[in-house]
Amino acid sequence: MPTTSSNPGYVPRAASRRRRPAQPDRARTDLARLATRLTPRDLWLIEMLHEHKVLTSHHITALAFTGHRTANRRLRELYLLGVVDSFRPLRQSGSAPEHYTLGRAGAELLAARAGCDLPATGWRKDNCARIAFSPTLDHTLGVNTLLTHLATIGALVEWLSERSATRLWGDWIRPDAYAHHATPAGQLLPFFLEYDTGSYNLARVEAKLPGYAALAATTGTRTPLLLHTATARREAALRHRLAESTDRLELPIATGNAQLAEPDGAAWLPLGPTPATRLAPAQLAAHWPGLIPALTSEATLSTPGRHTAFPWRPIPPQPPAPGA
Structure with missing residues (x-):
């Protein structure tokens, strides 16, 4: 080339x-x-x-x-x-x-x-x-950089790539990543990540929401969606566009952007009337009571061989401890 x-x-x-x-x-x-x-x-x-x-x-x-x-x-x-x-x-x-x-x-x-x-x-x-x-290299690196930061503070206990998320939930959604964030209080914040670089129009981003609602209704789960944008201006436009859809579909959604502090800080703003300030991932878990992770042991056991002969399992975000 x-x-x-x-x-x-x-x-x-x-x-x-x-x-x-x-x-x-x-x-x-x-x-x-x-x-x-x-x-x-x-x-x-x-x-x-x-x-x-x-x-x-x-x-x-x-x-x-x-x-x-x-x-x-x-x-x-x-x-x-x-x-x-x-x-x-x-x-x-x-x-x-x-x-x-x-x-x-x-x-x-x-x-x-x-x-x-x-x-x-x-x-x-x-x-x-x-x-x-x-052509998607920068997008892949952006997703990996964001979740690497969460993993380095020891709070990320599960991290699935776009390919693995598609293997599990491709009939409904194709998120850029799926992860579990463990809070100091022992709560769990499961979330899907959509990493928006601004290359799609807002209507295309909005069109993804019914799939998340269908997944929740079909599987009986309640997993938040985190939308990360490149700029604060893009985030504001996206929030305005999604406000009505979020209320109608009853989806827990929070937004953030790359111009803010690190993603483990108060960088996420839930859609809805409250709160008026941004929250850290640990606070998001408390803000949305009754969350149910989409990833379960039953789900992981049912997926090997679905799209490939290679047996799949989640990979821990951090290596085994020395001597383990």
């Missing part, structure tokens, strides 16, 4: 071998030997990259390491083993962090542990390039 001034694009790591040694021949990976070199945290990272497609070095450091230097050292080792692949987006000024995707050896190990063939994982040899040049 050509790089132009109007479309700078993204350069996979394979295009810049000078700064990094080439990976070994991954077609001849000795999985038994590789498995002895991987820690539980490495195995968790393999599953996370399969689930969420792409994570930056900053995401991975925040989720699983105590420092950026330690993270980079281990990620380089995993790259040389073929477990992960990487690219770095081009920017007009400054430099972007390394972006990591699942490598061939990582996908093969994932398939071996699941007892299926490599194609069942959905991994392809051009996986890294497809993600690097994807």
Whole structure:
């Protein structure tokens, strides 16, 4: 894909071998030997990259390491083993962090542990390039950045990607993510996330609400929808557009925008007459009593094999503790 001034694009790591040694021949990976070199945290990272497609070095450091230097050292080792692949987006000024995707050896190990063939994982040899040049890359990174922040404060106990959410509830909705936020008081805030970048018109966003209402009515659940917009102006317009629909469908909805503080702070404003001030996620759980999570153990058990031969299960947002 050509790089132009109007479309700078993204350069996979394979295009810049000078700064990094080439990976070994991954077609001849000795999985038994590789498995002895991987820690539980490495195995968790393999599953996370399969689930969420792409994570930056900053995401991975925040989720699983105590420092950026330690993270980079281990990620380089995993790259040389073929477990992960990487690219770095081009920017007009400054430099972007390394972006990591699942490598061939990582996908093969994932398939071996699941007892299926490599194609069942959905991994392809051009996986890294497809993600690097994807027109939805910024959207995916935005979702992952927002939920990584919630996970790093230890409050996120479940985090499902758009693909997994579609696997579970695709007959009704296709949210950008689903998560469970645990409050200090022991309450649980389950929520769907719609990450709005402003590329859709407001009518298209509004058209998603009946699906959430249908899911709640069909499954007997009550899970809030968090709508995150790029700007405060977009959020105000969206709130005005959705006010009537929210009342009619009786959906618990809150909005926030990227110009506010971090998402774990008082960044979310519920739709409705009250409250007049923004709330933190822990306060949202108290604001909406009687919430019922859409994700249940029964739901997770019924989904493997529905859309793919690869057995699916939720991946913990944080790696196992050392020595676990």
